[in-house]
Amino acid sequence: MKKRESFLLKGHICYSNEQGKLLVKPDSYAVCREGICQGVFKEIPEAFADLPIRDTGDCLVIPGLTDLHTHAPQYPFRGLGMDLELLDWLNIHTFPEEARYKDAEYAQRAYAMYVEDLKQSAVTRAVIFATLHVEATEILMDLLESSGLETYVGKVNMDRNGGTELQEESAQTSARETRRWLKEIEGSYIHTRPILTPRFIPSCSDSLMKELKKIQEEYHLPLQSHLSENPQEVAWVKELCPNAASYSDAYFQAGLFGGSEPAIMAHCIWVDDEEIALMKQQGIYVAHCPQSNANLASGIAPIRKFLEKGVRVGLGSDMAAGSTPSILRAMADAVQCSKLRWRYVDPVAKPLTFAEVFYMGTLGGGSFFGKVGSFLPGYAFDALILDDSSLRQPRRLELLERLERFIYLGDDRNIAGKYINGVPVF
Amino acid sequence: MKKRESFLLKGHICYSNEQGKLLVKPDSYAVCREGICQGVFKEIPEAFADLPIRDTGDCLVIPGLTDLHTHAPQYPFRGLGMDLELLDWLNIHTFPEEARYKDAEYAQRAYAMYVEDLKQSAVTRAVIFATLHVEATEILMDLLESSGLETYVGKVNMDRNGGTELQEESAQTSARETRRWLKEIEGSYIHTRPILTPRFIPSCSDSLMKELKKIQEEYHLPLQSHLSENPQEVAWVKELCPNAASYSDAYFQAGLFGGSEPAIMAHCIWVDDEEIALMKQQGIYVAHCPQSNANLASGIAPIRKFLEKGVRVGLGSDMAAGSTPSILRAMADAVQCSKLRWRYVDPVAKPLTFAEVFYMGTLGGGSFFGKVGSFLPGYAFDALILDDSSLRQPRRLELLERLERFIYLGDDRNIAGKYINGVPVF
Incomplete structure (x- = not known):
């Protein structure tokens, strides 16, 4: 069994917490401790300050x-x-x-x-x-x-x-x-x-x-x-x-x-x-x-x-x-x-x-x-890193627009990374 | 203006000649003379014997x-x-x-x-x-x-x-x-x-x-x-x-x-x-x-x-x-x-x-x-070369099956070549 790692995933983080609700957290940190999400934070909380940071740049990060x-x-x-x-x-x-x-x-x-x-x-x-x-x-x-x-x-x-x-x-x-x-x-x-x-x-x-x-x-x-x-x-x-x-x-x-x-x-x-x-x-x-x-x-x-x-x-x-x-x-x-x-x-x-x-x-x-499909604290750390840079655009889009567009236009080429229970799949 | 070339495009050639009808010609030659299609042939006709052959291997060839x-x-x-x-x-x-x-x-x-x-x-x-x-x-x-x-x-x-x-x-x-x-x-x-x-x-x-x-x-x-x-x-x-x-x-x-x-x-x-x-x-x-x-x-x-x-x-x-x-x-x-x-x-x-x-x-x-969208003689030579080898398959498919599957699963990655009026676009 691969080790369930602990780290901070930095990016534009989008997830649901209840039906019909979509949270968008630009430039934030999703905290993974031994495969379990500890929540999403704009600033790194003291308790997680020593965890390594994995920066996804301008990518969108969503639950698996x-x-x-x-x-x-x-x-x-x-x-x-x-x-x-x-x-x-x-x-x-x-x-x-x-x-x-x-x-x-x-x-x-x-x-x-x-x-x-x-x-x-x-x-x-x-x-x-x-x-x-x-x-x-x-x-x-x-x-x-x-x-x-x-x-x-x-x-x-x-x-x-x-x-x-x-x-x-x-x-x-x-x-x-x-x-x-x-x-x-x-x-x-x-x-x-x-x-x-x-x-x-x-x-x-x-x-x-x-x-x-x-x-x-x-x-x-x-x-x-x-x-x-x-x-x-x-x-x-x-x-x-x-x-x-x-x-x-x-x-x-x-x-x-x-x-x-x-x-x-x-x-x-x-x-x-x-x-x-x-x-x-x-x-x-x-x-x-x-x-x-x-x-x-x-x-x-x-x-x-x-x-x-x-x-x-x-x-x-x-x-x-x-x-x-x-x-x-x-x-x-x-x-x-x-x-x-x-x-x-x-x-x-x-x-x-x-x-x-x-x-x-x-x-x-x-x-x-079980507790899967969100970045709420206590949820399995399943995450997708979406690189939509190949979906070109002449003007700046809001994060929510980028996410909506992604479901219509994105494909497996745009999946830059994938975690399940905090373990990188690729 | 790019030169309208003359050549034989070899491959599995699929096209319509009338509504609801689909012709499938395995391992055949679509003849292009100065941008105009001269028809599709199983064997190279005498008249076109000196044209260069472009072999698309196991690809499907369809009209643009x-x-x-x-x-x-x-x-x-x-x-x-x-x-x-x-x-x-x-x-x-x-x-x-x-x-x-x-x-x-x-x-x-x-x-x-x-x-x-x-x-x-x-x-x-x-x-x-x-x-x-x-x-x-x-x-x-x-x-x-x-x-x-x-x-x-x-x-x-x-x-x-x-x-x-x-x-x-x-x-x-x-x-x-x-x-x-x-x-x-x-x-x-x-x-x-x-x-x-x-x-x-x-x-x-x-x-x-x-x-x-x-x-x-x-x-x-x-x-x-x-x-x-x-x-x-x-x-x-x-x-x-x-x-x-x-x-x-x-x-x-x-x-x-x-x-x-x-x-x-x-x-x-x-x-x-x-x-x-x-x-x-x-x-x-x-x-x-x-x-x-x-x-x-x-x-x-x-x-x-x-x-x-x-x-x-x-x-x-x-x-x-x-x-x-x-x-x-x-x-x-x-x-x-x-x-x-x-x-x-x-x-x-x-x-x-x-x-x-x-x-x-x-x-x-x-x-x-005008005369566009088929490989009938006299039609503009617009062709797509479809390489579906990335759409993996454990068993052999018929050409018609490969074509049907392609419209559901193919994307721009699978377009191996494109001709318009006999001119290669890429």
Whole structure:
């Protein structure tokens, strides 16, 4: 394990402390002591006077970004098959590609590329779907562990509707494989944690959900899944679960909808008010994936409503339905899509602001990992150093303008440095 | 003037020959003779056997891209002010920034940055709004002429509703300045052409439109403007032009809606069926600017309908309402937005396909310049060499897959070469 250092990071420091609020501290010091942020100061406090200073010059310094929903095995077909809707896209592209990961050699090769790209990106933490294959999932976890990134990784469970190539034989097989996986990785990692991952209701029989509930109670694992991405999918769930009041209720009845163990639900586009109330009650984290939702013609999630009702929202790339792993791009997309929703679906729901999506990409998703996503005292010292000097400008911009512009125009070339828990990733 | 060379460009050559059709010619030769394409061949024809071969290796070769609508003076605030709708955004950001261009020194500095960025991008041809300032417009044209790009540039006309800082004194002043501009640039450029540019109806009095009609008859200039971007704007035009049947009709009544001189109309989101019929009849080029239309919450243009009715459609970045000048990005955005329109506005209008938006970004917009945007024989030899090797991949992709992926993931780093009229730009 790399040493968690102590230092003062000097720069123009921008971060959220609550939803919709953006603090901008020009020429200030973010204090890192053994990986934990001690706050941001204009002048160096006496107590930290002996710490070394790392001066980022005219760079912007922001908290690391969290990708709350992504699929590592889908990296090879990012940007492809974009002329399809969800269920066809799953059957034509996703399931055949994921089936390749039964081959450990392929998994090693593909996952190595994925992890290297993720390391170079603005993402510091991610919650990741692997495939149903235990060996491949462990290969991914090994690679992630050495990358310096903080992640949750899920071996996927699916015992129905995956076709012959991508489906576990039975609920029992799926549960047995999950237990084998959890046993094999026990104690292996510091930065890479397991998360229960029923793919979505159409992939998981009632028996499998029961098995997963048992495993959750035994291991106290959080859970990630998909919820209400596409109207056809919602109708299908209704058929599959005639006794559930809603898609959300199908998870809730299985005891796998948040509550004592946190759960991330990706998408949440077609949820009704009762579901939203249940989501709030159960402390669900919504992984909002605007690019994916446009690419698959799924729709635009009612994020303004979630914020008003106090539902937690973070951002997800949902690669490969989202073509890019960039959470900067997800911020911009979230703003754009909310404007189209306002225009065409709900004129009462004001579009999302830059400050709101910035929160989602930092604190909103980061909080799934604990005290993460801000430079408030006590938070993990995850930081990005943004060098926007290549985004040329004939006149001086305010810091807040530089930051807003960055989410539209910045890319991995502009990431001059990245810290996770105070450890430099590059 | 640089020499128009003759050579064979070897590579994987992809281009459109008609709307919705995409030809893929692996390991083939695109023949350039003195700047004009002679076609694409699998084997070198006898007649071209003595031309030098430029081998692009495993690169993709596509026609150059045309940006059919962009605002050069808005470059300094790209990615900013994205929490506003059109009319507020114009008054708070656009008009004050454009007013700066009365200062020639500022214009020189800002336009130099813009033109350099455009040169490095995938755009080979562009139709550009300058500002109302004659000197600044000439500075922009000088810079563009030396860049190697092929462009139309318009000195903007506006004699009302621009505020004190950005408005010409009267229709006569505006017309006089336009004539001065056209006189001063006469014979100065080969690659940079003037285009009449009434900003939009709310900026141009009836008298000004009459003056512009006279100038058009005298100089035989094409025209660019904006049409039906935002519902409030449409309502405003109704008030301003009580005798016009529609926004389109306001231009038509002025004799400035295509016909004998081609016209580009940006946006065209809120047009009705009669307007679409008029657009078709008058040969209007629609500049579809999906990113801008999302950023300003304007809406999503009915592009499927335009295609069905035979209206010409190209793509525009509409910087700075569109944050990026990339027409690759515009292709991806056009597909995504058409999916959201299908989902929320018009379930009958099928989403745009990759092949359709590829056509729009190449031949669709290119045809405004004549025989441009394809590798058909007789077309201007505008070509991009795309090196996608940095977009890593664990398995072999088909050429069409590589091309589709490129519009989602490629950026200026991946442009390995660019030709315009057979002349290498870099």
